[in-house]
Amino acid sequence: MSDTTSLNQAFFNKLAPDYDRRYQATVNRLQDELRTRATSLGLQQGGRLLDYACGTGLVTKALGDQLSQCVGVDISESMVQQYNAKAKADGHSDKRIAYVGNLISPEDPSPAAFSSPNFFNFDMAGVGLGFHHVDDCDLAAKRLAERLRPGGAFFIVDFISHAPVEYHSASRGVRHHGFTEDQVKTIFDGAGVGKNFHYEEMSSDISFDHAHGEGKHMVRRVFFASGEKEGISAQI
Numbered sequence: 729m730s731d732t733t734s735l736n737q738a739f740f741n742k743l744a745p746d747y748d749r750r751y752q753a754t755v756n757r758l759q760d761e762l763r764t765r766a767t768s769l770g771l772q773q774g775g776r777l778l779d780y781a782c783g784t785g786l787v788t789k790a791l792g793d794q795l796s797q798c799v800g801v802d803i804s805e806s807m808v809q810q811y812n813a814k815a816k817a818d819g820h821s822d823k824r825i826a827y828v829g830n831l832i833s834p835e836d837p838s839p840a841a842f843s844s845p846n847f848f849n850f851d852m853a854g855v856g857l858g859f860h861h862v863d864d865c866d867l868a869a870k871r872l873a874e875r876l877r878p879g880g881a882f883f884i885v886d887f888i889s890h891a892p893v894e895y896h897s898a899s900r901g902v903r904h905h906g907f908t909e910d911q912v913k914t915i916f917d918g919a920g921v922g923k924n925f926h927y928e929e930m931s932s933d934i935s936f937d938h939a940h941g942e943g944k945h946m947v948r949r950v951f952f953a954s955g956e957k958e959g960i961s962a963q964i
């Protein structure tokens with residue numbers, strides 16, 4: 729496991745039980761923003777979603793009511809526990825389930841635990857606030873694109889470029905201080921999911937209150953980017 733992955737695993741395992749409560753207002757707002765953008769993100773009614781770096785299930789919860797199945801994957805066991813507990817509490821454990829795993833490791837291009845058909849041919853694959861935590865965004869996008877059916881939708885929700893916070897890199901596994909639109913477009917094109925590329929920024933900032941310590945809020949502007957995998961579109 730890379731240093732970045734270990735850091736993220738440790739950090740999010742610790743944060744998981746408090747994540748939703750601590751950032752409730754921001755989580756709710758992001759879920760509303762995702763719902764509003766469901767169509768531009770490529771959602772098709774009744775489709776299957778791969779919610780990568782799923783955390784407690786923000787993306788699944790936002791879009792899941794319109795989908796037939798949501799599969800979460802995350803390297804943090806505690807985040808996955810939270811996701812599955814929420815799916816159960818919401819009465820959706822039959823169609824929303826998360827697994828501990830890493831689909832983007834350079835050392836393991838085809839993880840055996842994720843080789844069954846249930847982990848392929850998704851109509852939609854997306855990452856909510858996870859890309860700034862990975863070493864190699866190009867590789868991550870390629871690996872996730874492989875899990876999509878031809879014509880499937882790929883999306884990234886993350887932060888626009890911001891001033892670096894150095895201790896984040898050391899303690900929280902942050903590898904990118906946000907992204908520019910050009911960087912995101914390059915990632916999409918390189919992974920073969922740049923068709924009909926769409927990029928939009930939220931009209932105002934969000935705040936992760938007290939994320940940098942008591943009274944020190946992490947204020948960020950979020951973008952939503954989506955594109956389509958090359959190939960013949962299949963109807964659901």
Ligand SMILES: C[S@@+](CC[C@H](N)C(=O)[O-])C[C@H]1O[C@@H](n2cnc3c(N)ncnc32)[C@H](O)[C@@H]1O
Pocket residue numbers: 733736737740780781782783784785786787801802803804807829830831832855856857858861862
């Ligand atoms: C800021 S949280 C976002 C969680 C959720 N998507 C959301 O929007 O609330 C980032 C998540 O990325 C996960 N993560 C970081 N690196 C990962 C990797 N290589 N593979 C899978 N998950 C990863 C962390 O464990 C954490 O749950």
